[in-house]
Structure formats: C-alpha cells, structure tokens
Amino acid sequence: MTTATAQDRETTPSPARPAAIRTQDLRKTYKSSRGDVEAVRGIDLDIPPGEFFGLLGPNGAGKSTTIGMLTTLVRPTGGRAWVAGHDVTREPVEVKRRIGVVTQNNTLDLQLTVAENLQFRSRFFGLSARTAAKRAEALIDAFGLGDRRNAMADQLSGGQARRLLIARALVHKPDVLFLDEPTAGLDPQTRVNLWDILTVLHEQGQTILLTTHYMEEAEALCDRVAVVDHGQVLAAGTLEELKEDVGAVTVVTVRFEQPVPDGLAERAGLAARPGVTKAETDGDQLRVFSADPEGLLGDLIATGTAAGLHVRDATQLKPSLETVFLTLTGREYRE
Amino acid sequence: MTATTINTADTGAADAPVAASIAALITNAPVPHPTLPKTFAAMMAREFRVLGRNAPSTFVRAVVQPLLFVFVFAYVFPKIGSGFTLGAGRTGAGSGSTNFATILVPGLMASQLLMQGIFGVTMPLVSEFSWQRTIEDRALAPVPIRVLAVQKMTAGAIQSFIGACIVLPIVLLVHAAGQAPHVHVTNWFLFALILVAAATVTSALGMLLGTMMDPRKMQVMFAVILLPATMLGCVYYPWSALHSIRWLQILVLINPMVYMSEGLRAVLTPSVGHMPLWAVLLALVGGTAVFGYLGVRSLSNRVLN
Numbered sequence: 300m301t302t303a304t305a306q307d308r309e310t311t312p313s314p315a316r317p318a319a320i321r322t323q324d325l326r327k328t329y330k331s332s333r334g335d336v337e338a339v340r341g342i343d344l345d346i347p348p349g350e351f352f353g354l355l356g357p358n359g360a361g362k363s364t365t366i367g368m369l370t371t372l373v374r375p376t377g378g379r380a381w382v383a384g385h386d387v388t389r390e391p392v393e394v395k396r397r398i399g400v401v402t403q404n405n406t407l408d409l410q411l412t413v414a415e416n417l418q419f420r421s422r423f424f425g426l427s428a429r430t431a432a433k434r435a436e437a438l439i440d441a442f443g444l445g446d447r448r449n450a451m452a453d454q455l456s457g458g459q460a461r462r463l464l465i466a467r468a469l470v471h472k473p474d475v476l477f478l479d480e481p482t483a484g485l486d487p488q489t490r491v492n493l494w495d496i497l498t499v500l501h502e503q504g505q506t507i508l509l510t511t512h513y514m515e516e517a518e519a520l521c522d523r524v525a526v527v528d529h530g531q532v533l534a535a536g537t538l539e540e541l542k543e544d545v546g547a548v549t550v551v552t553v554r555f556e557q558p559v560p561d562g563l564a565e566r567a568g569l570a571a572r573p574g575v576t577k578a579e580t581d582g583d584q585l586r587v588f589s590a591d592p593e594g595l596l597g598d599l600i601a602t603g604t605a606a607g608l609h610v611r612d613a614t615q616l617k618p619s620l621e622t623v624f625l626t627l628t629g630r631e632y633r634e
Numbered sequence: 635m636t637a638t639t640i641n642t643a644d645t646g647a648a649d650a651p652v653a654a655s656i657a658a659l660i661t662n663a664p665v666p667h668p669t670l671p672k673t674f675a676a677m678m679a680r681e682f683r684v685l686g687r688n689a690p691s692t693f694v695r696a697v698v699q700p701l702l703f704v705f706v707f708a709y710v711f712p713k714i715g716s717g718f719t720l721g722a723g724r725t726g727a728g729s730g731s732t733n734f735a736t737i738l739v740p741g742l743m744a745s746q747l748l749m750q751g752i753f754g755v756t757m758p759l760v761s762e763f764s765w766q767r768t769i770e771d772r773a774l775a776p777v778p779i780r781v782l783a784v785q786k787m788t789a790g791a792i793q794s795f796i797g798a799c800i801v802l803p804i805v806l807l808v809h810a811a812g813q814a815p816h817v818h819v820t821n822w823f824l825f826a827l828i829l830v831a832a833a834t835v836t837s838a839l840g841m842l843l844g845t846m847m848d849p850r851k852m853q854v855m856f857a858v859i860l861l862p863a864t865m866l867g868c869v870y871y872p873w874s875a876l877h878s879i880r881w882l883q884i885l886v887l888i889n890p891m892v893y894m895s896e897g898l899r900a901v902l903t904p905s906v907g908h909m910p911l912w913a914v915l916l917a918l919v920g921g922t923a924v925f926g927y928l929g930v931r932s933l934s935n936r937v938l939n
Contacts, residue, residue, distance in 0.1 A: 329939075372770060374938050396668055396776040404766040410684045419683075422676035423775040425668035434664060441655040472663035499653040503660040 319383060319475050319506040320346040320369060326377030327364050327530075338364040340530035341378065346508065346523075348474070351501045353521035354510040355620065361530035362510035363403055366479045369508070370400045383474040396424070399468030403479040405460050407452040407467070414439060414448050416467055424471035431470075438466040442496070458489035465496060476500065478509045482516060494519060514620045526624055533627040541623045548576055549592040550616045550625050553599045554584050555608040567602040577626075583611070588626060668776040674785055677772065681789040696750060696797045700742045701804050708735035708809035732906050735815035739805045740898035741869030743798045744832065748863065748891055750797030751836025752855075755790035756844035760852050763845075763936060773937045782937075783841060783930040790837030791830070798829055817902050824911065825901040831918035832894040838922045839890065841929030845936050867891025872899060874907035893917040 327339040339361045346352045354362045367373030369382055371391040380387045383397035408416050414435050421431035439448055442462045447455060455463060461481060468476060478497070482490040497520055501507055511517055517524045518538060525535035534541055564570060564578035564585060574591025585599050592615065600610055616622050685692065711734070762769035772782050806817060819825050843855060866886050868876075873896050876883035886892050897914035899906055 370774065372773060372938060392776055392778060395774055396666075398774075400770075400774055402767075402770055404770075406766060406768045406770045408680070408771050409761075409768060410687070411680070415680075415683065419676060419680045420771075421666075422679065423668070423673050423772075424666040425672045425776075426664055426666055428679075430664050437655075437659060437662075441659050469659055469663075471666040471668075472660065495653075496656060499656045500660065502653075503657045505660060 317348065317384070318345055318381070319348045319350065320344055320352070320381070320508060322365075322369070322378065322380040324378035325365065325368060325375055325380050327361075327368060327373060328376045338530055339368070339375075342527075342530075342532050344525065344532070344535075346506070348506050349504045351497075351507045351509065351520055351522045353517040353524040354508070354527050355512070355514065355517045355524050355624075356510075356527035357512055360512075360527045362512075362527055363479055364530075365527070366400075366477050366508065366510055370398055370477055371395055396471075397474040399471070399473035399476045401461075401464045401468050401476070401478045401481050403483060405464070407455075407460060407463060409451070409453040412449050412451055413444055413455070413463055416452055416463060417470060420467050421470045426471075434470055438470065442466045457485055458492065461485060461489070461493060462496070465493070469500075475506045475508065478507060480510055480512065482511070482513065490516075514624075518620055524620065526620070526627060528624075528628055534623065538620065541620070542618050548588040548590050548618060548622055548626065549595075550586065550588050550622045551592055551595045551599060551613070552584055552586045552616075553596070553603060553613045554611045555603050556583070556611050557608050558583050559585050559603070559608065560606060563602065563606055567598075567605075569598070569602065572598075586625075588622075670777055670781060673775050673777045674781060677775065677782070677785045678789065681785075681792075685789075685793065692793070693800065695753075696746065696800045697804065699749075700746055700801045701808065703742055704735065704738060704805050704808040707738060708733075708805075708813050708815070710810075712810040712813045732903075733813055733815070735805070735809045735813050736817070736903050736906060737871065738869075739802075739815045739817055740902045741867075741895050742805050743801055743898050743902075744867065744891060744894035745864055745869050746797045746801040747794045747829070747832045747894055748836050748860070748867070751790050751794030751833055752840040752843065752860065754793035755786055755837050755840030756847075756852065756855070758786070759841075759844035759933075760849040763849055769937055779934045779937050780930045783933040784926075786933075787834070787837040787841050787926060787929065790840050791833040794833035794836050795829055798833070815903070816905060818904065819902060820904065821901060825898075828894075828897040828901050828911075828914070828918075831915060831922070832897060835890055835894070835918050835921040835925065838925035838929055842925050842932060845929060845932035863889055863891045868895040868899075872896070872907050873909055890917070890921045893921070 322342055322344045325339060325342045326337070329336045329338055342361075342365055344352075354365060356362050364373055368375045369380055369387060371387050371394050375388060382394045385393040385397070387394050408419070411419065417435035417438050418428070418431045421434045422428060426434060439445055442465070444459060444463060444466070447459060452460070452463065465478075465481070481497075482493055485493070494516070497507065497509075501520070509517070509520060523535065523537050524541065526533045526541070534544060536544060559580040559582070561580060564580055564587070569575060569578040569587055572587075572589065572595070575587055575589045577588040579586050585603055587595055587599060589595055596613060596615055600613065603610060616625070759769075762772075773779060775782070806815060809815065843859065847855060866882075867889050868886065869891070873883065873886070873892055876886070893909070893914045896909040897911065897918065899908040900911050900914065
C-alpha cells in the first residue's frame with residue numbers, strides 16, 4: 300500500500316526505508332488578499348524506486364502543487380517530503396541533482412536551439428562541453444529530433460517540444476523523473492507516442508511520478524495510482540486494489556430532461572436490488588452503483604418514465620478508474 | 635529489451651527512435667558530478683551564447699542613443715552656434731571653460747551602464763517569468779536559487795560593462811572641430827574599478843526591479859525610474875554645478891546614477907569638478923550590497939512561489 304496511515308505519520312520522523320519519494324502530511328496553503336487557499340491538505344505518499352506512480356485528479360486537485368513541492372520549486376507550508384532520500388526543504392540542491400522534471404508548461408530555453416538546450420542542461424549538471432555534446436546527440440537521435448537539431452526551441456511542434464522536455468529531463472540520469480501533465484493538449488497520436496517512450500523508460504527501471512487528469516493515461520502507464528481531489532489523496536493503490544477497496548462496481552447513470560424528484564431512487568426500491576451498493580439522484584440524473592448491473596439500465600429508465608420524466612441520455616461505466624472516482628467523490632470526473 | 639518502435643510522424647523524421655536507443659540513454663548515461671563552479675560557469679556560457687546570438691541588436695541598442703546624443707550636442711549644436719559650455723569657476727576646474735562634450739563623456743557612459751545593466755537583467759526576467767515560467771529551466775539546476783540570482787547579476791554587469799566600452803570611442807570621437815572632450819585618465823585601475831562597480835550596481839538594481847515589478851507593467855519602469863534617474867543623474871551636468879539649487883543637489887544623492895556619473899567624471903575628466911572617489915565607491919559598493927541582497931531575496935520568492 301502506498302499511503303502512510305495517520306499512525307505512521309505520528310511515529311515516523313524520517314524515511315525508515317529506501318523510498319524514491321516519501322511525503323508526510325505534506326501541505327501547501329497559498330495566501331492571497333481573498334483569503335487562504337489550501338491547495339494541498341496533507342498528502343502522504345511512499346513510492347519505492349523503479350515504480351511508475353500516478354497522481355490522478357481533475358484540474359485544480361493539487362497535483363501540480365504537489366509535484367512543485369517535490370521538485371523544490373514550491374515551498375511547503377506543512378509536513379515533510381523526501382526525494383531520493385533527501386529533504387526537499389532542507390536539501391533542495393541534493394534533490395535537484397537527483398531529479399528530472401518535465402513541467403506542465405513548455406519551459407524550454409527559447410533562446411537556444413534543440414541541441415543547445417540539451418548541451419547546456421548537461422553542463423549545468425557538471426558534464427564537460429565535449430561529453431555534453433555527445434549526450435545531446437544521443438538524446439536527439441533517441442527522441443527522433445534529428446532533423447530539428449538546429450531549430451530554435453520556439454519553432455518546435457507541441458509533440459516535439461514535449462519530447463525535448465523529456466529528453467532534457469534525462470540528461471543527467473535522474474533517480475526520479477517527474478512528469479507534470481506531460482500529454483496535456485497533445486493530439487492522441489502524439490500522446491500514444493509519448494506513452495511508448497515512458498513505457499520504455501519504466502522498463503529500464505526509471506522511477507516515474509506522473510500527474511495526469513486523463514484516466515486512460517493512468518490506467519495504461521502506472522503501476523499504482525493515487526486519486527487526488529481538493530488537495531487530498533482519496534485512495535491509492537494498484538488499479539485492482541482500488542477497484543477492490545472502493546468497490547468493483549458498474550455505474551449506471553440515466554439523465555432526464557427534467558430534474559429527478561428527491562427520493563425517487565429510494566421509493567422505486569433501486570437501493571434494495573441485489574448487488575446495488577448505492578443509488579442516488581443528482582439534479583437531472585439517476586445513478587446506481589452495482590456489482591450486478593444486469594437489467595439495471597432498463598429499470599432506471601422505467602423508473603424515470605413512470606415518474607413522468609423523459610430520458611435524455613444514459614451511460615453504463617464498467618469498473619474502472621472512472622467508477623472508482625465516482626464512488627469516492629460522488630460526482631463525475633471533470634477533466 | 636523491448637522491441638517497441640516509436641512513431642514520430644509529426645516530425646517526419648526518418649530516424650525514428652527505437653526503444654533500444656532510449657533504453658541505452660539510461661544504461662549508458664555519463665555520471666554527472668555537478669559542482670557550484672561548474673554549474674555557474676555553464677550558466678554563464680549559456681548567457682554568452684545568447685548574448686552572441688543577439689549581438690547585432692544589442693550593439694545597435696547600445697550605440698544609437700549615445701551616438702545621437704553626442705552628434706546633436708557635440709557636433710550639431712556647436713556647428714549652429716548653440717554649443718553649451720560650463721563655467722570653469724562653477725565646476726572647480728582650474729582654467730577656462732568646459733565644453734559640453736567633456737561633460738557628456740562620463741555622463742553618457744554612466745547612462746549606458748545603467749540602461750544595459752538594468753535591461754540586461756530585467757528583460758530576460760520578464761520573459762522567464764511570463765506564463766510559461768521558463769525560469770524553472772534554470773531554477774532546477776543543481777545550485778541554490780541565490781546562485782542563479784548572482785549569475786544573472788553577473789551576466790547583467792558584464793553586458794553593462796561591454797555597453798560602456800562600446801560607447802567610449804563614440805563619445806570621444808564624434809564632435810565638431812574644436813569641440814573634442816578633454817579626457818585624461820591618470821589611473822587606469824581606478825577607471826576599471828569604477829566601471830566594474832557601476833556595472834555591478836546597475837545589474838543588482840535590475841535584479842530588484844525585474845523581480846519586484848509586474849512584467850506587464852515593465853514599460854512603466856522607463857517613465858518612473860529610468861527617465862528620472864537619467865535626467866537627475868548628473869549625466870548632463872556635474873553634481874557640483876547643482877550647488878545653486880541646494881535642495882536638488884541633496885535630493886539627487888538618493889539616485890545611484892549620480893555616483894556612477896561622478897565616479898567616471900573623477901577618473902575620466904578630473905578637470906571637471908566631481909565628488910570625492912571614496913564617497914562614490916562607498917555608494918556604489920553599498921548600493922550593490924543593498925540592491926543585491928533585496929534582489930536575491932525577491933528572485934527566490936518569485937521562483938519558489
């Protein structure tokens with residue numbers, strides 16, 4: 300299990316065993332004239348070396364702030380965090396030596412060419428100019444940027460820029476690779492290409508922390524996933540563990556043209572059906588969580604029709620991260 | 635080893651990366667040994683690469699304003715009979731009067747130092763703190779953020795120094811017949827020291843302004859800071875000449891530009907009245923310390939939040 304318990308938190312002052320990433324009650328509150336904003340509200344993570352770990356959550360869930368704290372670019376306001384065995388607040392330089400970061404924005408040095416971006420980043424990490432040039436060439440070839448070698452960084456397409464960002468993060472063989480929404484805004488083909496690259500890196504034992512708001516991305520790539528919302532980890536584990544812990548349910552939702560009367564699900568006896576774990580109304584929606592969805596969709600439509608409602612559309616979600624999210628939060632996933 | 639082939643259709647690249655070459659990046663990676671001096675040197679090398687790439691535009695920016703100034707004031711005005719002179723008695727010089735070109739030489743060099751030093755730091759910061767926050771590229775280098783700040787100030791100071799050196803021959807050579815400035819450097823070490831101290835204080839000021847001001851309102855810096863600093867910075871008149879406007883002579887002492895102009899006046903045109911060098915150096919070193927400290931702190935706060 301990835302997430303430390305509250306008891307662990309009380310008794311563990313520092314990492315007791317090797318972990319690529321570990322956090323204890325990590326918090327960040329932004330102060331503003333309109334009041335304090337709690338972006339991260341006590342996150343506990345324990346990620347061993349070699350793992351591909353995903354932080355999954357909608358925009359504004361606190362993923363980027365968490366990754367910012369772990370990469371030393373955001374000061375925590377509470378709790379502690381260690382990356383590659385070093386405290387992010389007390390030993391930021393040691394942490395920066397051991398991490399590669401692919402930021403959500405394109406933070407390439409736009410004044411430099413593709414090759415120069417890689418060469419200078421290598422030299423920042425102590426490689427000689429000659430070694431840096433060789434390393435840059437190897438990265439350019441591996442990431443398919445050969446014909447863009449001398450292009451300025453601001454002339455790259457979105458997919459090329461993403462590949463260069465990943466290549467740049469790997470120049471010094473980091474212990475931990477952080478990827479903050481690496482495929483956001485990319486077309487599906489480019490996204491899948493990047494998935495292939497990340498899969499290969501993971502197969503070579505690279506520890507990766509990925510934030511994403513794409514469910515399918517987390518499912519396709521990650522060994523384990525933490526579902527994050529409103530600055531908190533709602534659940535963490537492998538996909539199978541999450542389904543098991545949270546409930547391997549199918550979620551059937553029917554949306555009507557009119558608001559669903561309160562209590563309709565209870566009056567219709569939907570909650571009492573075999574396999575049903577929860578039945579609820581939500582505005583114009585009637586939703587049922589069930590391990591045995593056989594015939595459920597028809598019953599929901601019939602229930603609504605009997606109450607004088609007209610069906611707009613209906614969805615039936617098989618057990619997945621999306622149903623886990625729905626079960627945990629009681630609301631649909633918002634990307 | 636996996637046999638995955640990665641499609642790079644969006645690049646049209648013939649040399650599509652394969653899993654093996656990406657895997658080799660991990661297994662065959664050179665072991666880095668970053669140290670503070672190595673990283674600092676690499677950051678400076680990056681600055682010089684960018685500076686070299688932008689050299690033509692930087693050169694033009696550095697040359698146009700002082701060239702026009704000396705052309706109008708040291709060539710056109712004397713030619714049309716409107717040349718300015720400054721009474722020797724007022725400036726404390728020993729004999730005769732001082733032509734305007736002599737006043738302008740240290741003043742325009744100081745002006746150039748200020749412009750290049752401030753712009754050399756603030757303009758990159760404006761770009762790097764824009765919405766994409768490319769500053770994170772350098773902030774993730776394995777050095778403390780304060781080293782990044784010092785590196786940026788060093789780069790700005792070098793740019794400022796180079797700018798002043800570009801201006802010197804222009805202000806010396808462009809003038810009407812008989813209007814040559816009376817420049818006499820008696821101590822080259824002191825001249826270099828003043829140049830370095832002035833370049834450093836301007837880049838430290840640039841760091842403070844570049845990290846404190848809203849990038850979207852940077853043009854306000856011209857009207858509110860640079861223009862008053864230049865006009866009241868003893869560029870076009872020596873500080874001693876302000877004795878007849880005593881309140882202004884005291885007020886302008888808060889302007890770092892005054893010490894830059896007066897310091898250069900002391901080492902380039904000593905025949906013109908000027909502040910004592912110890913006061914100039916004290917102000918420039920003190921200014922560097924104060925602006926530098928505040929600038930480093932301000933950069934750290936901007937980067938880390």
